[in-house]
Amino acid sequence: SYVLTQPPSVSVAPGQTARITCGGNNIGSKSVHWYQQQPGQAPVLVVYDDSDRPSGIPERFSGSNSGHTATLTISRVEAGDGADYYCQVWDSSSDHYVFGTGTKVTVL
């Protein structure tokens, strides 16, 4: 089965840039989506199709995808960006959605 690997945690100071990676075999050939989950809340879609943002999501959230790694970048990090982040793909070989292992972003 397809596996997506994320770092368990990322720490960043306010105003700096956070980068969250999502590793998967040839992930660059898939469309990657990213979700933010605040404590006790449902996930929210923040980036889809590698780099597109849903309406209402700040431009500070951006994404890229190439080779075996997709990356979610949060620029000018704010305290409210502290949350868990998950990448997601559709694995057409198994007809399954797959979520990454999740990354906890801590704003120092």
Next chain:
Amino acid sequence: EVQLLESGGGLVQPGGSLRLSCAASGFTFSNYAMSWVRQAPGKGLEWVSVISGTDGSTYYADSVKGRFTISRDNSKNTLYLQMNSLRAEDTAIYYCAKGTAMIRRPFDYWGQGTLVTVSS
């Protein structure tokens, strides 16, 4: 405004059954694929199942295949998850999530979840 409201969670014994519901509003329900996603306490997200909005195609995670059944009633704008032969490892918050017209697309709206606890 899109709203998804799950219900039906609760405490059930191992081997028991439960049916979850997700009442949808604010969009043309029949046009969209719908999924169930779960999250065990303190753990990450796990996709459970998806049902197409067009032809009713369904797909399941290996961990629930043969035990869970996803269905929908477009006349009632409601998504269901019938869960049988429940195990302790099925304990989780279960979210319903709205996709797009096609399966394999991201989830743009989520409900607030319903907690299922499997324990004796």
